[in-house]
Amino acid sequence: MKNVRSIRGLALTGVAALGLIAMTPAVADSEFDIGNGALTANADLDFEIVIPRFLYLQVGSAGTTVDTVTFDLSGVASIADVDSQIGNGTAVDGDITVGVRLVSNAGDVDLEAVGSGTGLTNGTETIPWSQITGTAATGGATGLDVPVVGAAAVTIPATNGVVNRSDTWSFDYENDLLVSGGTYTGTVTYTATAP
Template identity: 50%
Template sequence: MKNVRAFRGLALTGVAALGLIAMTPALAESDFVTGNGTIAANAAVDFEINVPRFIRFQVGSTGATQDLVSFDVNANTMGDGNDVAATTNGTLGVSLLGNVGDISLDATTTGPLSNGTDSISWSEIIASSDDAALDVPAIVDSATGAAETITANVGNSVVNRNAAWTFAYSNTDIVGAGTYTGSVTFTASNP
């Protein structure tokens, strides 16, 4: 009986010792050198940096503010085909930063601009960028338009681009009176 208790006690001591060994922190490499003349001892240390994947994309105001781009069409020039500049937020600052390589940028709408009765196609909205490397993606009615590929410009994996996007109304049709509204969601994603 005493031998069984002693064996169990020895086994528990061994398990406890293994647990302590498992909890011992890893130490840097060490080197011990002896001799005459010039001697050197080397110790290497490994480093690791974990960087998360991210995309930060901004069109217009920062935070949760959703900007309104608005146009006031003059009745005397309605439908004459001359572009109408925006009266509010005609140019929006755009910033795209990401470390995932090339970034796909697209635009999605749920339908044409509407006053509740009549509609104006998104094709009437002219969008341009002051930087072709961060161009405005195609805006189409009730769908996601063709994507623009924004290429990495810092090393092989980082996109860090800024542009100004300008919007105008092409004014090619005579449409019913009213306030036409719609929304575009621009999405930046890793293809």
């Protein structure tokens, strides 16, 4: 019996010691130097910064507002106006320009534009998306070119893993077609994708 009691006592002492070890807080690196003359003690401390990957795309107003670019050809008063203004191939400027911004820290970004249906619609009538063209104020390597609706995605290269581009886009209605009267509407969805 005496041996069993001793073993139990040792076991309880061991468990208590483990509990104290578990409760001991982690300590930083330390070094002690002693002696005559110059002394040096070094201690290391590690740092860590956690940055999440992100991707931001803004086309037009910030937030949830969806802007509308309007091409208004309603100033027609005579057949001469029709001949000189509608379907004659003279491009019509949109009524607004839109600011765009693309920011990501996830490497290269693909940007594409997908239009609703086959074009802008008015009942059963359609104006194809190819009649809407976009121009970037800056574009190129520092701005943000307007992707062609329905074309393959364009890759925006990152610098040191970061894309930070902004620009201003304007749009034209090519006006190459004589179409039925009415208001034609459609939506282009611009999508940025990071691998």
